[in-house]
Amino acid sequence: DIQMTQSPSSVSASVGDRITITCRASQDIKTWLAWYQQKPGKAPNLLIYSASSLQRGVPSRFSGSGSGTDFTLTISGLQPEDFATYFCQQGDSFPRTFGGGTKVELK
Amino acid sequence: EVRLVESGGGLVQPGGSRRLSCVVSGFNSGSYWMDWVRQAPGKGLEWVANINQDGSETYYMDAVKGRFTISRDNGRNSIYLQLDSLRVDDTAVYYCARGLIRFDDWGQGTLVAVSS
Numbered sequence: 612d613i614q615m616t617q618s619p620s621s622v623s624a625s626v627g628d629r630i631t632i633t634c635r636a637s638q639d640i641k642t643w644l645a646w647y648q649q650k651p652g653k654a655p656n657l658l659i660y661s662a663s664s665l666q667r668g669v670p671s672r673f674s675g676s677g678s679g680t681d682f683t684l685t686i687s688g689l690q691p692e693d694f695a696t697y698f699c700q701q702g703d704s705f706p707r708t709f710g711g712g713t714k715v716e717l718k
Numbered sequence: 719e720v721r722l723v724e725s726g727g728g729l730v731q732p733g734g735s736r737r738l739s740c741v742v743s744g745f746n747s748g749s750y751w752m753d754w755v756r757q758a759p760g761k762g763l764e765w766v767a768n769i770n771q772d773g774s775e776t777y778y779m780d781a782v783k784g785r786f787t788i789s790r791d792n793g794r795n796s797i798y799l800q801l802d803s804l805r806v807d808d809t810a811v812y813y814c815a816r817g818l819i820r821f822d823d824w825g826q827g828t829l830v831a832v833s834s
Binding site for chain 1: 753762763764765768777778779780813818819820821822823824825826827
């Protein structure tokens with residue numbers, strides 16, 4: 612199975628900040644990487660797919676990059692509604708696997 | 719509007735069974751791979767199984783192989799997950815999701831609690 616390792620596990624930030632979350636795959640997944648946002652008690656919501664493509668309706672302050680084994684999610688200009696938990700997920704092989712999550716908290 | 723609505727969760731004893739359902743609307747479910755993803759209380763996301771458009775191809779995570787069965791009825795726009803030989807560590811919210819490489823749409827989830 613492909614292991615997905617996210618860091619940090621949590622980050623404290625303020626409105627307006629730029630934050631970066633990292634996801635590392637245990638083997639080459641090309642660009643088969645997606646990012647999700649999840650708020651408490653809600654289902655995850657797709658933000659980024661194919662490592663860098665923005666899902667329709669997602670604000671442009673979210674961006675993704677990377678290929679192979681190393682990927683990043685950047686939020687430029689954090690908004691109050693962005694305080695949530697973020698997960699990466701690989702779609703290269705079965706079983707599909709997720710990172711452990713990064714909780715973005717208000718400083 | 720795309721909607722996925724899960725049902726069938728509840729409290730079940732270890733060793734018991736449960737059948738989860740997911741009814742979709744707003745898109746032709748028969749054109750997409752469909753998945754089940756679960757999340758234990760306070761934990762991360764865990765992909766469970768998926769099924770191709772006509773039900774001829776399925777994949778499972780190792781921990782549920784031989785115990786869970788995914789199926790679909792395209793005429794009813796429904797996807798199912800049969801849970802057998804349930805264990806305490808199967809306790810989770812089970813989400814239905816659309817997609818193969820990524821999961822574009824999700825239901826609200828249904829909670830399965832395995833406890834004696």
